[in-house]
C-alpha cells in the first residue's frame with residue numbers, strides 16, 4: 001500500500017511571533033516500488049515532508065497513512081528506513097556490525113535473525129564482510145553513508161527515505177551510493193530521496209515532487225517534469241533546452257551526457273548533409 005498525504009499542514013513555533021508554515025495543504029501519494037525525487041529550493045519544506053513518513057514529525061492538520069497505518073505506529077517505523085545527510089551524525093556504535101544490527105535488535109529480533117539481516121544488508125549496500133569489525137567513523141564518507149544505508153536496510157523496509165544522500169561525498173563516493181541505490185530499488189524497495197543533485201540523481205528518478213514555499217508545485221513522472229516550464233533541470237537538460245530554443249533541432253528532453261553527445265552529433269551530421277545537398281543543388285543550377 002502507498003504513502004498517502006491528505007491536506008497536510010505543518011507549522012513550526014506555532015502560535016508564536018516566529019510561526020512558520022513549513023507545509024501548506026499538501027496532497028501526495030507515493031506508490032510502492034517507485035524511485036521518487038523530492039526537489040525544491042532551500043527552506044522549501046523537503047526535510048519537513050520526509051520526517052512525516054515515519055512519524056518523526058506529526059502534521060498540525062490533515063491525514064497521513066503509510067500502508068494504511070498511522071506513521072508513528074511501531075509497525076510503520078520498521079517499514080520506513082531513514083538515512084540523513086551527514087552519515088557521521090547517525091553512526092554511534094563501536095563497530096559496523098553493531099551499527100547495522102542496532103535496528104533489528106531494537107525491534108526485538110533474535111541474535112540469529114539479526115545476524116542474517118546484517119549480512120543481507122551488508123551485501124545490499126555493497127560493503128565487504130571484512131568491514132564489520134571496523135569503527136564506522138574510520139571509514140570514508142561514501143562507506144559511512146553505505147553503513148547508514150545498511151542499518152536502514154536491515155529492517156527490510158518497504159520505503160527507504162534519504163535526505164541529500166550524496167551531498168558532501170567525493171565523486172567516487174557519489175557513484176557508489178547511486179549504484180547501490182539503483183540495486184536496492186531493483187530489489188523492490190521504494191526509494192524516496194530529497195536531492196539538489198539533479199546531475200547525479202535525475203537518470204534514476206521515475207517520479208518527481210517539486211516543493212515551493214511549502215506547497216507541491218509539481219508531481220508527476222520525469223517525462224512530464226521535463227515538459228514543464230520553469231522547473232530546475234540537470235545541467236545537460238538545461239543546455240539541450242537552450243540549444244533547442246535557439247532553433248537547433250536537438251531533442252530537448254535529454255538529460256545524460258552520453259545521450260546529449262549522441263543527439264548533438266546526430267544534428268551536426270544532419271546539418272552537414274543538408275549543407276552538402278544545398279551546395280550540390282547550387283552547383284547544378286550554375287551549370
Ligand SMILES: Nc1ncnc2c1ncn2[C@@H]1O[C@H](COP(=O)(O)OP(=O)(O)OP(=O)(O)O)[C@@H](O)[C@H]1O
Nearest residue numbers: 012013020022040041042043044045046047048049
Ligand atoms: N525545527 C524548526 N524550527 C523552526 N523552523 C524550522 C525548523 N525546521 C525547519 N524550519 C523552517 O521550516 C521551513 C522548511 O524547512 P525544511 O528544513 O523542511 O526545508 P528544506 O526544503 O528541507 O530546506 P534545505 O534544503 O535547506 O534542507 C524553513 O523555513 C525552515 O527554516
